[in-house]
Amino acid sequence: MSIRRTSSVCHVGNIAIGGDNPIRVQSMATTDTNDTEGSVAQAKRIIDAGGELVRFTTQGTREAENMKNISASLKADGYHTPLVADVHFTAHTADVAAQYCEKVRINPGNYVDPGRTFKHLEYTDEEYAEELKKIEAKLVPFINICKEHHTAVRIGVNHGSLSDRIMSRYGDTPEGIVESCMEFLRIFRRENFNDVVISIKASNTVVMVTTVRLLVKTMDQEDMHYPLHLGVTEAGEGEDGRIKSALGIGALLTEGIGDTIRVSLSEEPECEIPVAKKLVELIPECTQLRAEAEASIKDDTITLNLDAADWETFQLKAAMAVGALLIDRKATKLDITSSASFTTPASLISLADAILQAARIKFTKTEYISCPGCGRTLYNLQETIAKIKAATSDLVGLKIGIMGCIVNGPGEMADADYGYVGAGRGKISLYRAKECVLKNIPEEEAVERLLELIHSDRSTNSTN
Numbered sequence: 001m002s003i004r005r006t007s008s009v010c011h012v013g014n015i016a017i018g019g020d021n022p023i024r025v026q027s028m029a030t031t032d033t034n035d036t037e038g039s040v041a042q043a044k045r046i047i048d049a050g051g052e053l054v055r056f057t058t059q060g061t062r063e064a065e066n067m068k069n070i071s072a073s074l075k076a077d078g079y080h081t082p083l084v085a086d087v088h089f090t091a092h093t094a095d096v097a098a099q100y101c102e103k104v105r106i107n108p109g110n111y112v113d114p115g116r117t118f119k120h121l122e123y124t125d126e127e128y129a130e131e132l133k134k135i136e137a138k139l140v141p142f143i144n145i146c147k148e149h150h151t152a153v154r155i156g157v158n159h160g161s162l163s164d165r166i167m168s169r170y171g172d173t174p175e176g177i178v179e180s181c182m183e184f185l186r187i188f189r190r191e192n193f194n195d196v197v198i199s200i201k202a203s204n205t206v207v208m209v210t211t212v213r214l215l216v217k218t219m220d221q222e223d224m225h226y227p228l229h230l231g232v233t234e235a236g237e238g239e240d241g242r243i244k245s246a247l248g249i250g251a252l253l254t255e256g257i258g259d260t261i262r263v264s265l266s267e268e269p270e271c272e273i274p275v276a277k278k279l280v281e282l283i284p285e286c287t288q289l290r291a292e293a294e295a296s297i298k299d300d301t302i303t304l305n306l307d308a309a310d311w312e313t314f315q316l317k318a319a320m321a322v323g324a325l326l327i328d329r330k331a332t333k334l335d336i337t338s339s340a341s342f343t344t345p346a347s348l349i350s351l352a353d354a355i356l357q358a359a360r361i362k363f364t365k366t367e368y369i370s371c372p373g374c375g376r377t378l379y380n381l382q383e384t385i386a387k388i389k390a391a392t393s394d395l396v397g398l399k400i401g402i403m404g405c406i407v408n409g410p411g412e413m414a415d416a417d418y419g420y421v422g423a424g425r426g427k428i429s430l431y432r433a434k435e436c437v438l439k440n441i442p443e444e445e446a447v448e449r450l451l452e453l454i455h456s457d458r459s460t461n462s463t464n
């Protein structure tokens with residue numbers, strides 16, 4: 001049985017994260033944060049489903065200011081769940097949001113460093129130290145506002161939005177991702193501010209799990225024990241999104257890591273909560289199953305015998321039980337057996353294939369890396385995903401990124417073969433790997449143009 005990692009406690013409004021507190025489940029609104037009524041209604045749906053924190057995107061001070069109205073309306077209706085502002089690109093927005101929200105998420109990749117452009121930058125050690133001073137100069141006033149208002153902070157690093165500065169010095173490595181976080185944490189510690197939660201997310205489950213483990217080790221070495229928020233970004237939707245999240249988050253939960261989780265799905269945000277709750281509920285059983293499955297390994301194959309009340313729980317349980325074993329490549333094959341009446345030999349094989357794909361071992365279908373959407377989303381995400389899926393589901397092994405905006409788009413595209421990214425209202429940019437090949441095309445044409453791009457590349461490659 002795993003023992004939960006001992007973390008410090010972060011106070012967020014009327015709840016606490018970390019320590020012996022329950023693992024908190026959370027989600028993020030997809031509404032326009034300036035739309036108070038719509039945002040309040042969606043937050044209520046998330047909270048009614050069991051969400052313990054609700055995050056909103058705050059692109060600028062207008063959205064940050066409106067968090068005051070959203071918070072007041074929710075409280076007037078008896079909803080006291082902590083609200084979180086999500087800030088990218090503008091440090092000043094964090095200063096404003098800290099006055100109205102119980103928690104502010106900042107992204108070290110774009111808090112002071114400009115958004116990623118994939119340029120290689122050269123720094124002397126002195127110049128690099130100067131860059132860190134610039135971060136400190138912005139961060140300390142923010143920390144002081146948080147202290148004054150009792151606002152907690154999440155340092156949320158995303159593999160998809162690491163800065164050019166970090167990438168140039170450390171490369172695209174777990175060490176670079178962890179350092180991006182540690183640079184900020186050291187400043188928080190110097191300022192004696194402890195209401196901090198950390199997250200490191202990636203759409204690639206192997207990167208996510210490996211990096212979070214390295215973060216825990218690095219924090220321990222520096223005697224830091226901040227609570228951890230876990231999530232697989234751009235996990236997609238439906239069964240594949242659930243399996244990918246269960247595999248990545250479950251790998252860490254079954255080794256005692258994780259104090260709050262978000263299952264990011266490209267669906268209505270309240271749909272994320274039952275899945276997250278289920279993962280938390282399954283920790284003891286899956287920790288045991290993980291040990292049994294490890295003991296079963298023979299000829300590079302894990303044998304997993306399972307039962308569950310329903311098919312969705314069965315899928316989550318299977319992915320969670322074997323996630324770490326596959327990510328660590330203790331085996332690369334999976335044989336699932338069951339006498340449950342809702343399973344068939346074909347469904348068990350298909351589930352094993354989906355789990356192996358989520359662990360990036362064997363690709364048997366098209367891989368979609370789609371963001372969950374938020375107030376920054378620039379087009380109808382769910383409809384677009386459905387259209388793209390319908391037209392590309394036969395392209396086995398191809399990785400297609402579908403991102404609502406550029407925050408994580410181009411970064412996660414580095415892992416995808418093609419990317420469909422919201423560039424402006426009604427405008428889409430198309431990527432081939434990390435190169436933007438068609439900019440600002442009208443949304444109505446974009447899916448068709450993406451298909452043309454894929455098919456023309458494939459016919460060129462097949463004639464070469």
Ligand code: SF4
Pocket residue numbers: 371372373374375376377378403404405406407408409
């Ligand atoms: S990539 Fe998607 S979820 Fe992330 S900020 Fe952009 S629209 Fe929101």
